[in-house]
Amino acid sequence: MANEHMEKLYDVLNQATGLLQKNLKSSMISALVEVGEDFASNEITQEDGLPDANTTAKLTDLLHQVNLAEYSAEEIRQALQLVLVRTIAADQIEPNKQVTPDALASLVSFMVTTMMPKLPAELKIADIAAGTGNLLYAVMNQLHAAKNVAVHGYAVDNDEDQLAVASMSAGLQKADVELFHQDAIEPLQFNNIDVAVSDLPVGYYPVDERAKAFATAAKEGHSYAHHLLLEQAINVLAPGGLGLFYVPSSVFSTDEAKGLTEWLAKTAYFQGLLALPENFFATKSAQKSLLVLQKPGNGAKQATQVLLGTFPDLNDTAAFKQFIADVASWHRDNME
Numbered sequence: 001m002a003n004e005h006m007e008k009l010y011d012v013l014n015q016a017t018g019l020l021q022k023n024l025k026s027s028m029i030s031a032l033v034e035v036g037e038d039f040a041s042n043e044i045t046q047e048d049g050l051p052d053a054n055t056t057a058k059l060t061d062l063l064h065q066v067n068l069a070e071y072s073a074e075e076i077r078q079a080l081q082l083v084l085v086r087t088i089a090a091d092q093i094e095p096n097k098q099v100t101p102d103a104l105a106s107l108v109s110f111m112v113t114t115m116m117p118k119l120p121a122e123l124k125i126a127d128i129a130a131g132t133g134n135l136l137y138a139v140m141n142q143l144h145a146a147k148n149v150a151v152h153g154y155a156v157d158n159d160e161d162q163l164a165v166a167s168m169s170a171g172l173q174k175a176d177v178e179l180f181h182q183d184a185i186e187p188l189q190f191n192n193i194d195v196a197v198s199d200l201p202v203g204y205y206p207v208d209e210r211a212k213a214f215a216t217a218a219k220e221g222h223s224y225a226h227h228l229l230l231e232q233a234i235n236v237l238a239p240g241g242l243g244l245f246y247v248p249s250s251v252f253s254t255d256e257a258k259g260l261t262e263w264l265a266k267t268a269y270f271q272g273l274l275a276l277p278e279n280f281f282a283t284k285s286a287q288k289s290l291l292v293l294q295k296p297g298n299g300a301k302q303a304t305q306v307l308l309g310t311f312p313d314l315n316d317t318a319a320f321k322q323f324i325a326d327v328a329s330w331h332r333d334n335m336e
Helices: 004-024 028-041 053-063 073-091 102-115 134-147 160-173 225-236 257-267 317-334
Strands: 122-127 150-157 177-181 193-199 237-248 269-275 288-294 307-310
Touching: 004 028, 004 053, 004 073, 028 053, 028 073, 028 160, 073 134, 073 160, 102 134, 102 193, 102 237, 102 269, 102 288, 102 317, 122 134, 134 150, 134 160, 134 177, 134 193, 150 160, 160 177, 193 225, 225 237, 225 257, 225 288, 307 317
Parallel strands: 122 150, 122 193, 150 177, 193 237, 269 307
Antiparallel strands: 237 288, 269 288
8 A cells, every 4th residue: 555644544534434334234335425524524424323333433533534535536536445345345245336447547647638738727527427536536636636727527327326436536636527317328418628537338229219319329229338338428528628448458359340430420529549569458358448539620630650559567667668658759750
């Protein structure tokens, strides 16, 4: 773990979540949400005698062991992320709802700062498959720290439990974010976004009638949810806005790839596709890549040469430094 200071917060949150879950006999994720809300309000909430007096006393003692005012938003997010990983494993939550690793957020932030060297004074960033908000909040924190700009976030998810975690996390971090509990394929309540980021869920979208309104819909049967979400995200980008999406590495080699590429050619600039290292994934079929898209307008242009390649192993410092230099060089030669 990064430091003893953050380890203390993680330990306290983790112990409190386990205590409350055992007393309430609830899911771990529900207990984590309640613990986060208690810490934000600085008191243990009781309802109908629960948690019981003994558990409440123990939780109060844990609460008094940390002072959230002494922690940065990023430290709070990192501590919560570590508790979430354990919580998701305990609740056996499906793979599409796993926490996006911090390394993937850092790669997104790096691409944003490379491709948008002059960020607006207030940056608007959205994740329309936000889950618990970890990817969105990590990128928001990193861009604020790197560029000292105000960052306003938009988080969309149709899973109430996941969004409850996102709401609790935003409260503890004091993040400037709006949350929307809805199906992201339905009309969104925001527009003109500077940056869209997402670790897109993979699978089929069940509502064929709604999918038909999208250019990326399958000609027959169910459509790929990640195709529809890509189109929806590009729709809400401002002219020149940047879209960074983690997608299956096979995204352009499936039976439905033709419809996706036809839509892309008409709608967005395809700027890059960077495969993540294979050692990130249990199987080759699960491998993902970072798809870099840009909405035409506001001075944006198609790169003369699309950025293609593979991210190096993040533990190989020399290779990663070279990769950063290569991407900066690509941007100078092809985008400026």
